[in-house]
Amino acid sequence: MLYQFFIDANDKDNKVSSKALMILFAVGVIPLILGVDVTKINISIPWLMEVTIEHKDRFVLIYAALLLFSVYRFRLSNTETQRYCRLHSASFFFNSQLLGFLFIKNFIFNKTNIKGVSYNSKKKKEELTFICSDGEYDQRENYGYFYLSINDDGQWEYQLWVAEDMSPCELGFSKYWDLNFDPTVFEGDDLYHHSEYCVIKRTRIKLILRAACCLFSLRAAARDIVCLDYYLPVYCNIGLSMFLVWKYM
Structure with a gap:
């Protein structure tokens, strides 16, 4: 019964519903708004024996733990949506004039x-595309393409494409990505060489990308309904659980 509460009955894949998370959030936040102290509420059932509960505040902590569990399960059950939202948030970050x-x-x-x-979400593999030229000839044959995506394990990965007669160094490609600049490692076709998809190993870059996704997630939620349905229940429930732990611990 409790398990079914977290499930969207209309979802064939049995994914955790964002509506259920918002209901859980409302159950906890409405008493706070109304000024109701749930630790002082006495419930009396005539046909049951009297039970004295000494630590009523721990019910609130159990509820906070339930919120965190629900968010954790929600994220595990919606990995495709999570990938879309992270890339969408990152696209706002990369298109910002300063950061x-x-x-x-x-x-x-x-x-x-x-x-x-x-950002292209219509391809088989959703990814961010960065386009750069060598600065001498503004032609497509002199462009370099850097692709950034998220794999099935939730890790950031990247791929580089360069024109056949160019090298990554000519495009000013950074060495932070630990790609071998030897042209022999690039698979060739008629116009371009490209590397294999590689997982980001630099902790500094991973931390920056994670912070960027969090920072620009609100902007993504304000402009995309999928991001709104994903981020709103996550942030509301995490925020409420942290507040309850801080207040009742």
Whole structure:
């Protein structure tokens, strides 16, 4: 019965429903708004023996733990949505005039001739695309493409494409990504060489990307209904649980 409460009955994949999380949040936040102290409420049932509860405040802590468990299960059950929201939030970060430009210049392409950053969710593999030219010829054959995505394990991974007669160094590609610049490691086709998808290993870059997704998640939620349905119950329940722990511990 409790298990079914977390499940969206209309979802064929039995994913945890964001509506259930918002109901859990409302159950806890409404008494706080009304000024009701749940630790002082006495419940009397005539046909049951009298039970004295000495630590009523621990019910609140159990409820806070239930909120955190619900959020954890919600995230595990909605990995595809989580991937979409993280990439969508990151796209707002990279398209920002200050923070995104500084990250690209310092950690991706050291040159300033960035042609654009785009997020494509319609491909089989959702990813962010960074386009850069060598600065000499503004032609498609002289572009480099850097792809950033999230794999099935939730890890950030990347791939680099460069024109056949160019090298990553000509594009000012940063060495933070630990790619071998030897052209022989790139698989070739008619116009471009590309590397394999690699998982980001640098802790500094991973921390920056995680912070960027959190920082710009509210902007993504304000402009995308999928992000709103994902981030709102997560942040509301985590915030409420932290408040209850702080108040009743």
